[in-house]
Amino acid sequence: MGVRLAWLPPFIIPSPTEVIAALVRDWPNLMHHSQVTLMQALIGLGIGVMIAVVLALIMDSLPLIRQAVYPLLVVSQTIPTVAIAPILVLWLGYDMAPKIVLVVLTTVFPIVINLLNGFSHVDQDAVQLLKLMGANTWDILKHVKLPGALPYFFSGLRVSVSYAFVGSVVAEWLGGFEGLGVYMIQKKNAFSYDHMFAVIAVISLISLLFIWLVSLIEHFSMPWLHRDTKRSHAKKGT
Template sequence: MARTGKAEWGVRLRRRDVLVPLATAALVLVAWQLVVVFGIVPNFLLPSPTQVVSAIVEDAGLLAQHSASTVVEALLGLVIGVVVGSLVAVAMDRFEGVALALRPLVTVSQTIPTIAIAPLLVLWFGYGLLPKVVLVIISTFFPITVSLYAGLSSVDSDLIDLMRTMGASRWQIFWQAKMPAALDQFFSGLRISATYAIVGAVIAEWLGGFAGLGVYMTRVRKSFSYDRMFAVIVLISVLSLALMGLVDLIQHIAMPWKRAEGNSNHD
């Protein structure tokens, strides 16, 4: 009976976690619609949610094509950014001199706005795929580097000393002690990078390109089609949430002990 009661309580909590955000989003949309309908904000400045949905439906095919280009740029840049950031973090953890040398450079790399770098990348690499991918890499590698380095550095030194006394190699210490302890922080950084990836690709597309949501937004802005501009904003949010969901799925697969902890909490 006690276990059944805990299970029912867990189901109620999960339902609340879903229903409360959905209800809040619905209230925001209703308020937005009423603000436009009653003329509190002029319709030509702020389209209603129904107009935004209508714009998405009308331009569904075109938006799908541009979204595909943006997703390809974002995924390529994100994957390369994760690889580069992980290698830098591992090197910083392994060699103290590398950490001392690269830590200031990694921090400084994030003080330069991406909107300021994008025009230079277009001038250097043209209007093709490369400048978009490079900008996404610049945008995404920092959260990965910082989070993974912090996770690797946070491993209990007593555990490492114990493994050394038992004859474990550096490779075994890294894979069996450091990486499992650092994965939680790594995936936290990866979620942030996933949101930066789509935004970085769109920013690069604003300044030059042949396809992508940024290119589409630039074109509709010139015709003052605010409903279509809001449609792009909605799509950017949806794509970012989808990438974050993919990260959560990968974390679920990569960290089975977290699943075990969650199951034990529900029992």
């Protein structure tokens, strides 16, 4: 609207129709670079999830480890991503390695914090009951803690998914040969802002798609939760 009313010059902010036209015209290039960014983000996210789950389990089982590691995790989030990325590029080169490491660093924290929060909010009466029945740590984890912490895990995973793609693109800005971040910088330097906004649209669409996939997996992973929610809504309706 601002562009059409001449409030803003079109060479600074292109109109939506120009962005859509650039998206259609440049679709093959966008898909090629999207594959690179997507691969980096998914590999980093997968590694980050595994590290986060293991770290959360260790921190929940060993209070001393939790007291030592938790402050370090919090401090790590105060360091801007754009400050870490150049260092990783210097250390690991311009290939996929620094992008994957940056994605791992940005995705671990939300999952660890949410899982620890979930473990602390499980039904303590159920935990005590299992202990009285002679259950070991694995039994308590399997039957009480993990099922109880699943909603918290998926909440953290949704945040980490969005962080994964943003982290991958930021790393590509500062060094790389392919990917949506590299392509965006190329279009910015060429003053092709309609193509640059098309890249932004693709990044947003990919992030929204994977957040939706996480919600879908959550729905099928916790059928009991959604069944209870439907029952509570039915009771309120009556």
